[in-house]
Each structure stands twice: as structure tokens, then as C-alpha cells.
Amino acid sequence: MTSLIDPFGRAISYLRLSVTDRCDFRCTYCMAEHMQFLPKRDLLTLEELDRLCTAFVGLGLRKLRITGGEPLVRKDIMMLFRALSRHLASGALEELTLTTNGSQLARFAPELADCGVRRVNVSLDTLDAAKFSEITRWGRLAQVLDGINAARSAGLRVKINVVALKGFNESELFDLVEWCAAEDHDLTFIEVMPMGEFGDAVRRNQYWPLSALRAQLSERYTLTPLTERTGGPASYVRLAESGQKIGFITPLTHNFCESCNRVRVTCTGEMFMCLGQEDVADLRAPLRASADDAALLAAIRAAIARKPKGHDFDYSRTQVTGTMRRTMSHTGG
Ligand code: SAM
Ligand code: SF4
Numbered sequence: 001m002t003s004l005i006d007p008f009g010r011a012i013s014y015l016r017l018s019v020t021d022r023c024d025f026r027c028t029y030c031m032a033e034h035m036q037f038l039p040k041r042d043l044l045t046l047e048e049l050d051r052l053c054t055a056f057v058g059l060g061l062r063k064l065r066i067t068g069g070e071p072l073v074r075k076d077i078m079m080l081f082r083a084l085s086r087h088l089a090s091g092a093l094e095e096l097t098l099t100t101n102g103s104q105l106a107r108f109a110p111e112l113a114d115c116g117v118r119r120v121n122v123s124l125d126t127l128d129a130a131k132f133s134e135i136t137r138w139g140r141l142a143q144v145l146d147g148i149n150a151a152r153s154a155g156l157r158v159k160i161n162v163v164a165l166k167g168f169n170e171s172e173l174f175d176l177v178e179w180c181a182a183e184d185h186d187l188t189f190i191e192v193m194p195m196g197e198f199g200d201a202v203r204r205n206q207y208w209p210l211s212a213l214r215a216q217l218s219e220r221y222t223l224t225p226l227t228e229r230t231g232g233p234a235s236y237v238r239l240a241e242s243g244q245k246i247g248f249i250t251p252l253t254h255n256f257c258e259s260c261n262r263v264r265v266t267c268t269g270e271m272f273m274c275l276g277q278e279d280v281a282d283l284r285a286p287l288r289a290s291a292d293d294a295a296l297l298a299a300i301r302a303a304i305a306r307k308p309k310g311h312d313f314d315y316s317r318t319q320v321t322g323t324m325r326r327t328m329s330h331t332g333g
Contacts, residue, residue, distance in 0.1 A: 105147030
């Protein structure tokens with residue numbers, strides 16, 4: 001049981017750790033084409049990342065998700081997975097997973113499986129190769145599909161994450177659902193969040209509320225809402241016709257903060273207690289100040305003690321409020 005309890009009584013048992021701000025794609029809703037990345041010296045080393053995760057595990061963390069940027073482009077990233085796998089082996093950690101764009105999965109899937117990873121989330125917003133190149137700017141669909149196949153061959157369960165984008169993948173809703181059913185992948189839709197400096201008009205034009213997506217889905221399928229929660233922000237429905245379970249992450253149309261069990265740490269050791277708030281705690285300074293973990297543990301506890309109640313994202317008709325200037329690739333999606 002975690003010893004990390006926030007002021008609202010929520011047990012914090014889940015860390016999303018961004019290991020790099022870099023990426024081999026430039027998804028239009030996530031990054032500018034010419035990004036200024038952080039100097040390498042600002043990044044936590046792999047040893048520091050391991051020490052940080054181990055401190056969280058000591059405090060009762062049960063689930064760890066590695067993300068980015070693109071986690072699999074970080075040099076020698078498998079050393080971190082290998083090191084962290086000891087916490088799975090000891091039973092201290094229940095789950096080690098990652099969120100990836102899939103571009104490097106063909107290379108790394110077998111080793112990830114060997115390190116105890118059982119599930120992987122792959123972001124894939126379209127099955128059309130030309131549209132895939134358009135939305136990711138630098139990505140190639142075939143490479144990602146190869147990666148997904150490699151993950152399955154290695155025994156990993158795959159969840160496809162689709163960001164719902166008005167005018168972009170609306171027309172592919174049923175194709176995506178059917179493809180996931182045929183391939184036996186789990187599927188979750190995500191509402192586009194106002195992260196990064198893209199301008200309110202851009203965001204409002206992109207926003208396809210999942211309430212509308214769900215209504216469209218119910219024109220073809222019988223949806224049964226599932227009461228189960230996985231401790232995460234998704235709510236689920238079962239499609240009677242295919243038996244599929246579909247997730248919806250709806251920060252805008254339905255606020256999920258009351259069940260939040262997570263915190264995020266960036267690749268520079270900034271700890272965000274909420275994706276949608278500015279408050280941040282620096283874990284790099286205590287990590288580097290001493291080889292002893294006392295200051296680090298105190299910093300983590302102090303940060304949890306000020307976890308806010310929730311985010312303030314809102315798309316009203318005239319303005320987008322609650323916008324975060326930092327991008328998702330910075331905070332770690
Ligand atoms: N590069 C990896 C990937 O794409 O899966 C991991 C990092 S990425 C920032 C994590 C997730 O955030 C992806 O599923 C991506 O689609 C999503 N994302 C990025 N910007 C977003 C935004 N503004 N709103 C909602 N989701 C976003
Ligand atoms: Fe890279 Fe993931 Fe952001 Fe796309 S969503 S640019 S793959 S970090």
C-alpha cells in the first residue's frame with residue numbers, strides 16, 4: 001500500500017516518467033516542427049532516473065509508465081528498463097509499461113518483454129498512410145505497424161491511443177474500431193487537451209468532443225457503460241456486437257480528477273502533481289545534492305502534500321481556458 005496520500009485522500013500509486021523531451025515525430029497537435037530541445041546536461045542521467053523511480057517504489061508506488069517525448073529514442077533506454085525490472089521481480093512494483101509512438105518497437109519489443117513489460121500503449125491517430133505522414137510530419141505508418149506487430153509477437157498486449165481530432169480522423173472512427181477488433185488491440189480515444197502554444201482557435205477547431213464520438217459509435221454498436229475503473233482517467237464501454245472494450249479519456253467533457261492516482265516527473269526531474277496546473281516541484285536538486293535519499297524523499301512527500309484538487313481545462317465557445325503553455329511532450333503524456 002502506498003504511503004503517498006494527498007490532501008484529498010487520494011492514494012498516489014502511479015508515476016508517469018518522461019525520459020526525454022525529444023522525439024522522432026512532430027505530431028502537429030503536440031510539437032512545433034522546429035523544436036528547441038533541452039540541453040543534454042539538464043536531463044537526469046539513466047542512473048538518476050533509476051534512483052528516482054526506486055525512491056518512489058520505496059514509498060509504495062505500484063505502477064510506473066515510461067513516456068516522453070518518445071521514450072525509445074533516448075540513448076541506452078533499455079538500461080533503465082533492465083534496472084527497473086528488479087522491482088517487478090521483487091514484487092515491489094506491480095506494473096512497468098510505456099507509451100510510445102511505435103517507431104522503434106520493432107527493435108525493442110523483445111527486450112521490453114524480457115524486462116517484464118506486459119503492455120504497451122501505442123499512439124496511432126489514423127490508418128491512412130498519407131494522413132499519418134501529415135499528422136506526425138516525420139512518421140511513417142508502415143514502420144509503426146511493423147512495431148505493433150513486433151510487440152504482439154513478443155507477447156505484449158497493445159493498446160492503441162487515438163487523439164480525437166475534428167475534421168481529421170472523424171471519418172475513420174469505424175475503421176479504427178474494426179481494425180482494433182480484428183487485431184485484438186485495446187482502444188482508447190483521447191480528447192485533445194489545450195497544451196502548448198498553438199492558439200485558442202487551432203485548439204477549438206481540432207476539438208472533437210468524445211460525447212459526439214460516442215454518439216456516433218452508438219449509431220452502429222450497442223454500448224454498455226462499464227463501471228470498472230482502472231484507477232486511471234479512462235471510462236469504458238463494451239460494444240455488444242464485437243465484444244470490444246473501448247476507453248474514453250475526457251478531460252474536457254467529464255472531469256476525472258476525483259479519482260486521480262498519479263503524478264508526473266519530467267526528464268529534468270520536475271514533478272507535476274497535476275497535468276493541468278502549473279505547480280511544480282524540483283526533484284533534480286535533492287537528487288544531485290546528496291547520494292543519500294533523505295532530501296529526495298522529503299521533496300516527494302512535500303510535493304504530494306500540495307497536489308491540487310484538479311485541472312481547469314475548458315473549451316468555451318469564445319475562449320479556451322486552463323491552457324498550459326508547456327506541451328504534452330514536456331510533461332509526459
Ligand atoms: N511519443 C509517445 C507517444 O506519442 O505515444 C509518448 C509521448 S506523447 C506526448 C503521449 C500521448 O500524448 C500520445 O498519445 C499523444 O497522442 C498525446 N498527446 C500529445 N499532445 C496532446 C494533446 N494536446 N492533447 C491530447 N493528447 C495529446
Ligand atoms: Fe512525439 Fe508522441 Fe508528441 Fe507525437 S505525440 S510528437 S510521437 S511525443
